[in-house]
């Protein structure tokens with residue numbers, strides 16, 4: 641049996657790493673954190689699109705290693721807030737704020753919205769790069785609604801306020817397996833793994 645493909649995640653978000661580890665196992669690959677991630681010059685995610693940030697991040701960190709680097713840019717998109725927090729999801733309540741502050745800010749901004757106005761999407765773009773070149777970029781999303789208060793204790797980020805109608809619970813109440821099966825990240829990453837195993841990718845990597 642061939643050794644599983646190894647990918648190195650460019651992220652300092654432990655929530656993402658946990659999810660990717662499980663997703664990779666299911667897909668016959670293996671994911672580790674990029675060694676010394678925090679020691680490299682940081683990539684500034686300043687682009688206005690998820691795709692540009694994901695590709696830019698993967699290309700940037702892949703210049704410091706010979707390995708395949710995986711980066712994702714993801715976030716919560718709320719039409720009632722004109723697409724916010726969107727690409728600013730990670731720093732929506734300022735640079736020193738935590739998950740609870742960001743959740744509180746979104747709930748505060750949503751307080752006058754009811755019913756369908758509370759629709760929201762999670763979006764994920766994954767990018768795989770090697771030696772400074774992105775060679776796979778995939779994207780997917782999932783639609784849900786925003787709760788009026790945080791519910792559940794699992795996951796990370798905006799999970800406690802994202803209610804997924806398919807399971808009748810929030811992301812934070814779902815098991816990790818359940819979230820991975822249905823989530824924006826799970827769907828986008830499964831597309832990336834499928835493309836990674838295509839002859840064109842394997843030939844380029846050889």
Ligand code: IMP
Pocket residue numbers: 653685712713714715716729730742762795796797798799811823825
């Ligand atoms: P970035 O992709 O590292 O720029 O950060 C994306 C931000 O979006 C995270 O810090 C979270 O706040 C939010 N986010 C992305 N994916 C998820 C998720 O699966 N659950 C909850 N929040 C998420």
